[in-house]
Amino acid sequence: MLPFSAPAVYQASKCFVTYGVMGHLDPKQPPSKSKPWTTLASQDFIHRADLIIPQQAYEAVQDVLIKDKPAPQFKRVFMSLADILADNFLEEYIKKRNIMMLSEGRRGIDNVFALRQGTLTMFLDKEAYERAGLVGKPHGVKGKRGLKPRWVVEFDLTASSMFPGKKGFDRLVYASKNALSTPLTWLFCSISDDTPMPDPLDRHHPTTLSTTPNVSQGINALTPTLTPSVDSIGSGGEAREEFESFCTELYEWLSLVRLGSPRIQPGDQIDPYLCRYHVPGEENQQSQQLLCKINWQGFLAPSWARQTLIDIITALPSKTWFSFSTTTFSKGMAGDNAECTFLRPQDSSPVEYILWEVKGHE
Amino acid sequence: MLYDLNIAWSATTSPSDLEHTLKFAKNLGYDVVALNHIINSSIPTQPTPIINPIPQLTPPHPSYPAPNQNTRAGTTTNLSTTAASTTPSSSSEKRLPTVLRRVTLVITDPATTNYRLLDFARAYDLLTLRPTNEKAFSWACLSTTEPPALISLDLSTSLGYHIHHRTAMAAVHRGTRFEICYSQAIGSGIDARARSQFIGNVLGLLRATKGRGIVVSSEARSALGLRAPADVVNLMAVWGLGPERGTEALGVGARAVVVNEGIKRRGFRGIVDIVKPAEGGPTIDREETGNDGREGKIGKQERNKQQQGQQKQQQKNQKRKNGEGSTGGGGGQDGQGGMSKRQAKKMKKELVAKG
Numbered sequence A: 001m002l003p004f005s006a007p008a009v010y011q012a013s014k015c016f017v018t019y020g021v022m023g024h025l026d027p028k029q030p031p032s033k034s035k036p037w038t039t040l041a042s043q044d045f046i047h048r049a050d051l052i053i054p055q056q057a058y059e060a061v062q063d064v065l066i067k068d069k070p071a072p073q074f075k076r077v078f079m080s081l082a083d084i085l086a087d088n089f090l091e092e093y094i095k096k097r098n099i100m101m102l103s104e105g106r107r108g109i110d111n112v113f114a115l116r117q118g119t120l121t122m123f124l125d126k127e128a129y130e131r132a133g134l135v136g137k138p139h140g141v142k143g144k145r146g147l148k149p150r151w152v153v154e155f156d157l158t159a160s161s162m163f164p165g166k167k168g169f170d171r172l173v174y175a176s177k178n179a180l181s182t183p184l185t186w187l188f189c190s191i192s193d194d195t196p197m198p199d200p201l202d203r204h205h206p207t208t209l210s211t212t213p214n215v216s217q218g219i220n221a222l223t224p225t226l227t228p229s230v231d232s233i234g235s236g237g238e239a240r241e242e243f244e245s246f247c248t249e250l251y252e253w254l255s256l257v258r259l260g261s262p263r264i265q266p267g268d269q270i271d272p273y274l275c276r277y278h279v280p281g282e283e284n285q286q287s288q289q290l291l292c293k294i295n296w297q298g299f300l301a302p303s304w305a306r307q308t309l310i311d312i313i314t315a316l317p318s319k320t321w322f323s324f325s326t327t328t329f330s331k332g333m334a335g336d337n338a339e340c341t342f343l344r345p346q347d348s349s350p351v352e353y354i355l356w357e358v359k360g361h362e
Numbered sequence B: 001m002l003y004d005l006n007i008a009w010s011a012t013t014s015p016s017d018l019e020h021t022l023k024f025a026k027n028l029g030y031d032v033v034a035l036n037h038i039i040n041s042s043i044p045t046q047p048t049p050i051i052n053p054i055p056q057l058t059p060p061h062p063s064y065p066a067p068n069q070n071t072r073a074g075t076t077t078n079l080s081t082t083a084a085s086t087t088p089s090s091s092s093e094k095r096l097p098t099v100l101r102r103v104t105l106v107i108t109d110p111a112t113t114n115y116r117l118l119d120f121a122r123a124y125d126l127l128t129l130r131p132t133n134e135k136a137f138s139w140a141c142l143s144t145t146e147p148p149a150l151i152s153l154d155l156s157t158s159l160g161y162h163i164h165h166r167t168a169m170a171a172v173h174r175g176t177r178f179e180i181c182y183s184q185a186i187g188s189g190i191d192a193r194a195r196s197q198f199i200g201n202v203l204g205l206l207r208a209t210k211g212r213g214i215v216v217s218s219e220a221r222s223a224l225g226l227r228a229p230a231d232v233v234n235l236m237a238v239w240g241l242g243p244e245r246g247t248e249a250l251g252v253g254a255r256a257v258v259v260n261e262g263i264k265r266r267g268f269r270g271i272v273d274i275v276k277p278a279e280g281g282p283t284i285d286r287e288e289t290g291n292d293g294r295e296g297k298i299g300k301q302e303r304n305k306q307q308q309g310q311q312k313q314q315q316k317n318q319k320r321k322n323g324e325g326s327t328g329g330g331g332g333q334d335g336q337g338g339m340s341k342r343q344a345k346k347m348k349k350e351l352v353a354k355g
Helices: A035-042 A055-067 A087-095 A126-132 A167-178 A237-259 A302-315 B015-028 B110-123 B134-142 B165-174 B192-209 B229-238 B243-250 B252-265 B294-320 B341-354
Strands: A014-021 A046-054 A073-079 A099-103 A112-116 A119-125 A150-156 A184-190 A207-210 A214-223 A287-300 A322-328 A339-344 A352-359 B003-009 B032-039 B098-107 B126-131 B150-152 B177-181 B214-217
Touching: A014 A035, A014 A237, A035 A302, A035 A339, A035 A352, A046 A055, A046 A237, A046 A302, A055 A214, A055 A287, A055 A302, A073 A287, A119 A126, A126 A150, A126 A167, A184 A287, A214 A237, A237 A287, A237 A322, A237 A339, A237 A352, A287 A302, A302 A322, B003 B015, B003 B098, B003 B177, B003 B214, B003 B252, B015 B032, B032 B126, B032 B252, B098 B110, B098 B134, B110 B126, B110 B134, B126 B134, B126 B252, B134 B150, B134 B165, B165 B177, B165 B192, B177 B192, B177 B252, B192 B214, B214 B243, B214 B252, B229 B243, B243 B252, B252 B341
Parallel strands: B003 B032, B032 B098, B098 B126, B126 B150, B150 B177, B177 B214
Antiparallel strands: A014 A352, A046 A287, A046 A322, A073 A184, A073 A207, A099 A112, A099 A184, A112 A119, A119 A150, A214 A287, A322 A339, A339 A352
16 A cells, blocks of 8 residues: 555644652652653543553452542533633632643534643634634644634633623623533543532532442453563663563553453464554463452542552552543544553562653644 | 535435434544435436425534525624534534535546536535546646536546646636545445556556545445545545545545635635624614604614614724734725726635635
């Protein structure tokens, strides 16, 4: 066939792998400055999170993660941007508390609004941008002879200049009433614990949904060695190649477990015309284990993910391996999303970890 | 907004099949879709009025004038041309995409059809030409009276001629876009020879236009011929149209075609359009003058004054709205001079470049 053209700048996703050592974990003072934690915090809106553990470890984790932990709640509400900028909503939720909201739509195709850490980001197409009359930056591929089809506009709503009556804010309100006035479906999640009384959100009749974890136990899987071999640690070129192939295969296997694929089951006979996947490693390096997968799906905050990872690490016995992955909402037409997978390898020090971070092109 | 400007329709399509196809298109993510009536047979040369046989399944696209439009100023409204719905829906999803009605004329002999093009253009939302030989192709690109919205070739057969860069770019500069219909190459009944012919022709077309001025659509006869937009972009990337151009072909480029065609049909010669009439003061009912007597007379005077004020305001508003693209008319519409021909030409050029 024809040679594939090189992926354009705005299409390729990249995966960054880190093999490192965590600092000591103090549950009273959750860490936030070092590597696995900053990666978790850098994701914007988490759509699903998966935990894969060996079946024996399930009892240890069951209480902490499922019974005692309150299920994170989020709301789905149908409102317009003007409602968000209305006095009481702005005052109660945005200025005083920490919330996150995401509107419906595909970035790069429709007009999408996201509110996170007090910053309102609007991804607009050219017409909406010109009608709104706000200042923004071009979004997407650079160039194209001056035609800029998409724009991003950002506003920091927690700033002291964002009050009704001030010019910048009034411009935003005008735009929300005239150009961006169609009501959309939003997902709303409150990160701070208290809710204001009376709730300004009640006027829009939100539906509250809660994310209960989904447990699938007793997955019979052919497990490869979950520890990087001695050959792959080191700074030589060969060591790097070895490590790269190990990590890629292991990531593929973890993804198949997350998807619930039957290809990892022992004794799987699939016609090689349809699938040529083999569990990585030699026959003697693979072991047959029972795995358990816990899955959360909803509109989750990165702070929740961080807390969950801390809970997992403190709850599990220190020799057990586990894998925790978070996936964000998809962006753009191809539906690719950012993902972060954390693995504590087997048979190694309890503070070692391998972290895969898949970054989308935006 | 993603556009699929070619879903094949014929008089024999059953409404349930059609609805099935449209729902599937909406599901895949296409917001605006055009039903294509392909006219293969000879076009009557007598000036019989042309009726659009395609049913109007959804409210018309906001760029296009509504079917029963009076020419009064107050009925055109400032609707966004990319609004997914013009009326608020109860939930924000709609079952069917906005449907446009389009015609494709298969041209073999350009001499007989040239003067019928305008009638077709008036009856349908989009006019496409499908030339079958080289003479018709160069005529379609260069010398139609009004450039067609799209030139769509049947790429699964051997063209017989080479597409020249100069001809193709001349057509693109006139405002015509070339259309690639991907279901001519994929699907169940396509043999390998047709597919290889298609790929060769696509390569030739992309070489001639260098990827500019291309719109991609399916020519789906049923829901099975439709593919998701990301898959279409990938498919076109394999065949040589870079992914950004591919996304543009489905989104921005197709939107440009639709909006430009709408503008041509709306307003005065596609140049001047009234966006929003000036707001007047409260009007007073004539029926009440019987009771109110004197007050009624004053009311009438007031009303006259208000009307004059409105007209003046309208003129003022229109005079001030100078550089606003197609809308806002410029000082054009007061009864006396109108704008100069040069200004009108300039605005039209701006339109085509912007849209």
